Amino acid sequence: MIIEFPYGKESLKLDVGEERLQGILLSKLHGYEAAMRQEELVENALRHPVGSPGLSSLADGKKKVVLIASDHTRPVPSKLMVPAMLRDIREGNPDAEITILIATGCHRGTTEDELISKFGSDIVRNEHICIHDCDDRLNMVKIGTLPSGGECFINRIAVEADLLVSEGFIEPHFFAGFSGARKSVLPGVASRETVLANHCSEFITHPKARTGILEGNPIHRDMVWAARKAGLAFILNVVINSRKEIIHAVAGDMEESHVQGCRFLDGLCRVEARPADIVISTNGGYPLDQNIYQAVKGMTAAEVTVRKGGVIIMVSRSEDGHGGEGFFHQMADEPDIYRTMDLFLSRGRNETVADQWQTQIFIRVLQKAHVIFVSQAPDRMVRALHMIPAHSLQEAMAEAEALIGRHHATVTAIPDGVSVIVVQ
Template sequence: MFELDVPYAREHLRIRLPEQDVAGVLLGHQNEYKRDGTQEELIESALDAPFDSPTLEELAQGKRDIVVISSDHTRPVPSKVTMPILLRRIHEAAPDARVRILVATGMHRSSTHEELLHKYGEEIVAEEEIVMHVATDDDAMVRIGTLPSGGDCEINAIAAQADLLIAEGFIEPHFFAGFSGSRKSVLPGVASYKTIAYNHNGGFVHDGRARAGVLHGNPVHRDMMAAARMANLAFILNVVLDGDHEVIGAFAGDIQAAHQAGCSFVRDLAGVSAVDCNVAITTNGGYPLDQNIYQAVKGMTAAEATLPDGGVIIAIAACEDGHGGEGFFRNIAEGDPAAFEAGCIERPADQTLPDQWTAQIFARILAHHPVILVSDRCDHDMIRAMHMTPANTVDEAIALARTLVDGDARFAIIPDGLGVVVAR
């Protein structure tokens, strides 16, 4: 009997299958990688020797208005580890500067006080100035230029007016930007909803180069990098995480050079080959990335990449926050997925709907694959409304999947759908 525990919220669920039914396990090598030193030592070393950049201390000297863009509560960036180190170095180099943490929510909701405490710890929340980005607040935005694709680049004025803008984040495969990290701190992180929508337009998302692990020729990535340069993002600290969300790599410095080094590191660890299967079981790596269906789509794309047309996806994600966005929910629930995807592709970039991009990818998946969502914490009627079949347990989902395939079921297991780049 094959048995494997996979992440679910802050816990784990067990997959049990007969050995002969398992086509393969698509697992990156992040958990096998042995880091050289503690998490803190890796970060300190990266900051001591940045890629193609002066040190953070050199950049901070003489500055009066320093802004640190930080990922929000939906990302597993270990800010309790990274942020104290960044802030200590900044305060020592520029003791008289105003230093603000700008939380890069993109189009997500604002973080709660409890989520900020969980992310940064009590001391930083109590003593540092933390500002939530709100993409829909037009009065808080300024235009800084034009994207290569032609859209206006509008970002949070706090970021645009800083005399030193830096960012912390992490690098993992991203389902249409290629990889996360670096330039995503600006777009979508602290950009206007109008700029985000333009960059995430249906044509770009449909482009065959807008896929996990692909940067070269990726139109989404191109616009994002241009926005970061226009914003004068001067320095990044990006980390790479293992399955326990601990730092195994740290890359600091220039937004392109440090990001490229980090992406190469991730690509070497995350690359896996597709297997011949008709059912794929995937997760979103547990909390915080499986908090809602919107985020869970990312894990589904890994399953999509290894399945034939019509193959069944079993997505294990708690989705305690529900669908993750009213616009996203309506886009999927109020029509036929295939028709919605086609409409997204044809829609002009400046008419992109709110939350269209993830809904477009989800619609693409639903048009070609039955999806079973394993969750005992999410409204099952809502799951059904979004064209999926709910299951309370993994065993229940496996039994359902067997009824949906022709012949014998062959299962691919993807313990962390966000941690792999699947190649055929």
């Protein structure tokens, strides 16, 4: 059986004997056919909000309105969403002073060209847009203490709004359960120290801080608290397919509508684990497989179904290299990953350092299985990150069988590791 794995903007193929193939774990997301066009899905969600009045009603009498929008790292179809939200806000109050606040989290600032690509030139030219900077302490306001105990600082623009709303998209998330909704505030427009406290080692270790889990997830609980305390009153969130097209939309109350969206997504993405000696996974190709840092997400899907001591073959083009200096040095500067993990676990929630959470999850994967990395990243870099480099799936399979110690080891394939929720 020939199986195709996304790799950058192309794909790699592998012939796997049916007698050894345990299963191909596929999301139904990308084959789902929506009953309406994208614009109609957005309009329908806005006309039928969940657990909330409509956006125009909420905007009535509100002077300072802030719309939190996703940044350049997220494939949110903002060109279809933001104009509809702006229209509804102005229907409720034509004189509203609207600010679009770009939720960069701890990412770099979004450039003007990226803003135009995301929103279109009309919105960039005519609307007031501010870009969040997590290190700008003068523009942060402490709104309280998170349930976890960390101090919660949020962008002043969001806190001082008369009406705070957001757009975004929902996808499986490897430690927050799902993206979307409350994440617009934390980490979206929170200070760096607040994000670090929320991403502490204690929470990353928690068994509920996993893909597809909201109930009992301490990271999610902190995020919901921060968004409620900041006053997030209304959201418009969408689910998109591999072509970045909207196939579902929800709007309304930050929690109630988000839960509905997550249930829809869960119904398409949940797959049963098929334990195997070798598990092949990807990040779904471009744009999510541009660096090794992001590739950890696809590895976590394989982690659930690979046998202890087995091999994960991670297919990620990674032409941009490691993707984070902190991440790289946390892995490369210490040959013993168990010592690194012990160091992370010894740190309190207010002692978290940048990229620690990603490194911690990566080490957790490596503690269960060997990782062979098929990429264009330099071999020396891959080895420094405690993985085995390979340049083709065929080479990776030969290396995996050598590690397992026999030919015809069992195989499970996950062509898109970031679009599935693998459950045991």
